Amino acid sequence: MPKAKKISGMAPLPQYIMPDESAPEYELILEQLQEYDNSLIGSSYYYIRGDDENCRLCRILHGGGRIFFHEMVDHQKHGISDEDIEESVRRDTGFFTLPGYYPISPHIEQKLRILYDI
Numbered sequence: 001m002p003k004a005k006k007i008s009g010m011a012p013l014p015q016y017i018m019p020d021e022s023a024p025e026y027e028l029i030l031e032q033l034q035e036y037d038n039s040l041i042g043s044s045y046y047y048i049r050g051d052d053e054n055c056r057l058c059r060i061l062h063g064g065g066r067i068f069f070h071e072m073v074d075h076q077k078h079g080i081s082d083e084d085i086e087e088s089v090r091r092d093t094g095f096f097t098l099p100g101y102y103p104i105s106p107h108i109e110q111k112l113r114i115l116y117d118i
Helices: 027-036 082-091 105-117
Strands: 014-019 044-050 055-064 067-073
Touching: 027 044, 027 055, 027 067, 044 082, 044 105, 055 082, 055 105
Parallel strands: none
Antiparallel strands: 014 067, 044 055, 055 067
16 A cells, blocks of 8 residues: 655644654543543544644544544644634643643634534
8 A cells, every 4th residue: 555645744644643652641641631521522532732843633532442543633624723723722721741732722622513513
């Protein structure tokens, strides 16, 4: 099966990440999201992951048993603008103990709930 090509330095979406020892503490991320009611939309937990270059909408998908997949979501295909993502980061309340992780804003939550008709 051919691999997807990188275009303009950005990897194609969606990207699924299987956590290993070198990855961030995904169990801690999931633990914290389970305490934040607004992050559970449908059967996925949503959050924002940011670095010096950009921020991405991410979600955690249950893969069965104790397996969870972390997906970087194309937020624009979900009706969420770059400004919506930036606003979530600006509104950071310190919910996550890990730097570079942010909860979704109520505005993004509303858009996702409308999209998934929840």
